Amino acid sequence: MGNFPFVVAMLLVILGLYTLLFKRNLIKLVIGASLIETGVNLFLVALGYRTAGIAPIYTYAPPALADRMVLPTPQALTLTSIVIGLATTALLLSFAVVIHRHYGTLDVREVKELKG
Amino acid sequence: MNALSVHAPVLLVATPLLAAFVVPLVAKLGSTVRNAVVGVFTLLTASLAGLVAANVLAGSGAPSVYVFGASPLNLTLPSGMHVPIRILFEVDGMSAFMILITALVAVAATLYSFSYFKEHSGGEMYYPLLFLLLAAIFGMEETGDLFNFFVFLEIAGIAACGLIGFRPWRGRSQEAAFKTMALYTLSGLFVLIALGLLYGQHGGLNIAYLSSRVGAEMLDLVALGLLVVALGMKAGVAPMHMWALDAYGEAPAPISAVLVASSQASLYGLFRVLFTLFGAAVSVAALGWFLIALSVLTLFVGVTMALLQKDIKRLIAYGAVSQIGYMLLGVGVGFTTSGSRPAYGFVAMQGGIFHMVNDAACIGLLFLAAGAVHRASGTRDLNRMGGLGHDMKWTAALFAIGALALAGVPPFNGFSSKLLIYESSFAASPILAAIAILSSILLLAVFMKVFQAAFLGPRLLENVREASRGMLVSMLMLAVVVVVFGLFPGFFVDKLVTPAAKALWLGRDAYVRAVLGG
Numbered sequence: 001m002g003n004f005p006f007v008v009a010m011l012l013v014i015l016g017l018y019t020l021l022f023k024r025n026l027i028k029l030v031i032g033a034s035l036i037e038t039g040v041n042l043f044l045v046a047l048g049y050r051t052a053g054i055a056p057i058y059t060y061a062p063p064a065l066a067d068r069m070v071l072p073t074p075q076a077l078t079l080t081s082i083v084i085g086l087a088t089t090a091l092l093l094s095f096a097v098v099i100h101r102h103y104g105t106l107d108v109r110e111v112k113e114l115k116g
Numbered sequence: 117m118n119a120l121s122v123h124a125p126v127l128l129v130a131t132p133l134l135a136a137f138v139v140p141l142v143a144k145l146g147s148t149v150r151n152a153v154v155g156v157f158t159l160l161t162a163s164l165a166g167l168v169a170a171n172v173l174a175g176s177g178a179p180s181v182y183v184f185g186a187s188p189l190n191l192t193l194p195s196g197m198h199v200p201i202r203i204l205f206e207v208d209g210m211s212a213f214m215i216l217i218t219a220l221v222a223v224a225a226t227l228y229s230f231s232y233f234k235e236h237s238g239g240e241m242y243y244p245l246l247f248l249l250l251a252a253i254f255g256m257e258e259t260g261d262l263f264n265f266f267v268f269l270e271i272a273g274i275a276a277c278g279l280i281g282f283r284p285w286r287g288r289s290q291e292a293a294f295k296t297m298a299l300y301t302l303s304g305l306f307v308l309i310a311l312g313l314l315y316g317q318h319g320g321l322n323i324a325y326l327s328s329r330v331g332a333e334m335l336d337l338v339a340l341g342l343l344v345v346a347l348g349m350k351a352g353v354a355p356m357h358m359w360a361l362d363a364y365g366e367a368p369a370p371i372s373a374v375l376v377a378s379s380q381a382s383l384y385g386l387f388r389v390l391f392t393l394f395g396a397a398v399s400v401a402a403l404g405w406f407l408i409a410l411s412v413l414t415l416f417v418g419v420t421m422a423l424l425q426k427d428i429k430r431l432i433a434y435g436a437v438s439q440i441g442y443m444l445l446g447v448g449v450g451f452t453t454s455g456s457r458p459a460y461g462f463v464a465m466q467g468g469i470f471h472m473v474n475d476a477a478c479i480g481l482l483f484l485a486a487g488a489v490h491r492a493s494g495t496r497d498l499n500r501m502g503g504l505g506h507d508m509k510w511t512a513a514l515f516a517i518g519a520l521a522l523a524g525v526p527p528f529n530g531f532s533s534k535l536l537i538y539e540s541s542f543a544a545s546p547i548l549a550a551i552a553i554l555s556s557i558l559l560l561a562v563f564m565k566v567f568q569a570a571f572l573g574p575r576l577l578e579n580v581r582e583a584s585r586g587m588l589v590s591m592l593m594l595a596v597v598v599v600v601f602g603l604f605p606g607f608f609v610d611k612l613v614t615p616a617a618k619a620l621w622l623g624r625d626a627y628v629r630a631v632l633g634g
């Protein structure tokens with residue numbers, strides 16, 4: 001049970017990689033990137049979690065519970081990573097919109113002026 | 117003055133960051149005011165970069181630490197702590213060297229942009245993105261914290277892709293920007309997984325702290341593999357170089373030059389990971405041969421594919437990819453021979469690192485000249501150009517300087533660093549030296565073809581005008597660097613390259629001690 005979140009996180013990353021590598025639709029590529037990012041975020045949060053943990057706030061925590069606090073750093077990392085993920089997803093989607101406007105398609109096989 | 121000098125490392129990141137948010141506001145007052153503000157901020161950033169580098173090089177490249185919010189500022193472990201928990205910048209000889217390269221390219225690119233973008237609108241979006249990119253590159257080069265590095269890496273990626281796709285009326289630029297962004301996202305997430313693994317194992321993200329803790333365990337090696345793949349991808353190392361061609365080829369010309377500096381910052385991250393983070397933990401020789409294999413592949417792909425190109429900027433992009441091969445070759449040979457023949461290894465390191473500044477100057481010069489050619493002739497197709505030298509004498513001369521330097525012809529700077537690489541890689545294996553020299557010869561052939569096709573022969577195009585004065589001055593600036601570094605290589609190797617190479621090669625202990633004490 002303890003490793004279950006990590007297994008799920010790796011599954012998400014692998015699914016995302018599969019989508020990114022083998023799908024032909026630009027929107028699906030963005031979904032793939034987003035899946036990987038979700039997997040990584042889950043990995044980070046799971047890394048800092050403790051069973052029956054409490055929030056890492058020292059001020060009101062009973063001293064007896066101090067060793068049951070979850071790790072705060074991975075949560076801070078995850079927050080930052082979510083913000084960055086939002087920016088990259090938005091940027092990727094806006095490029096996809098402009099590409100669709102130019103070529104009339106989202107199929108990568110038809111958007112390939114750059115080759116060689 | 118003293119306070120300025122103490123806080124210079126953080127101001128170097130804060131100044132372009134501030135500029136990125138000030139410029140859109142003052143852009144409302146018209147393009148003259150905007151350009152003046154952009155110019156002032158660029159010069160300010162460049163002088164701060166000079167100050168940071170001068171401070172570090174005055175201490176012959178020993179690492180100096182800047183801890184955020186601490187008093188005194190080099191207090192890394194307050195009151196009996198064993199783990200540095202504050203965010204800190206750590207600048208050593210290698211960081212200082214990279215900062216100088218970035219500042220050089222930044223000044224040239226901004227000056228060039230003033231006249232390049234004269235007719236286009238959109239400057240109020242262009243300069244903020246450029247400043248964001250610069251802030252992120254400086255951050256990557258200064259930070260002593262892996263998560264910080266990741267954040268700056270992502271900022272650089274987002275700003276760079278915004279600039280690559282800056283001209284949305286060109287479909288191809290959007291295609292390039294999408295591809296690049298997808299790859300940058302992937303590599304950023306790989307870095308993040310590696311960070312998670314390292315944090316889970318050792319409970320810290322400070323590079324010096326991690327360096328004292330990592331071993332050759334399974335999870336550490338997985339993290340190392342992920343970091344090498346991700347940073348190699350962002351630096352444009354073959355076989356993960358495809359984004360670089362599209363990005364360099366389709367970005368506006370000054371941005372292509374800055375992207376070279378951005379890729380080099382990723383390469384710096386790769387070196388930092390290999391030498392400082394994992395310097396004591398992994399087998400040096402095996403990693404060295406791995407780097408050499410990558411470098412030979414990069415050289416081969418870059419040079420042979422350049423032979424086939426008809427688009428002038430895409431051709432230079434292949435040249436840029438091949439130059440990354442030279443840097444990796446130098447450092448890889450340094451890695452492999454560090455145990456058996458340290459004297460040769462150090463020369464190889466010097467060559468690889470010296471080649472970074474030479475590459476930034478001559479590839480930057482070529483991209484800027486190609487931009488001027490594109491602007492004047494309206495095409496990037498080499499088959500439709502010809503005889504531009506009749507009307508663009510200065511651009512032709514500057515392009516020739518860049519091309520000869522890239523191909524490693526004396527007395528230009530490419531020769532001096534490549535010579536160091538040739539003679540030291542010969543010690544590792546004569547075949548490597550032969551490959552490196554052969555690549556240079558092929559590059560010379562490629563660029564002679566380009567020069568002949570674009571500038572010589574009868575006039576094919578009417579109404580071609582010389583590049584504007586601002587563009588010429590910025591190209592001239594890089595050309596002066598190319599020539600001066602080529603004429604006095606000994607001076608620059610002594611003053612700049614040796615501290616950088618020492619900081620990487622022998623500086624791991626000093627780097628760790630600066631944070632953890634002892």
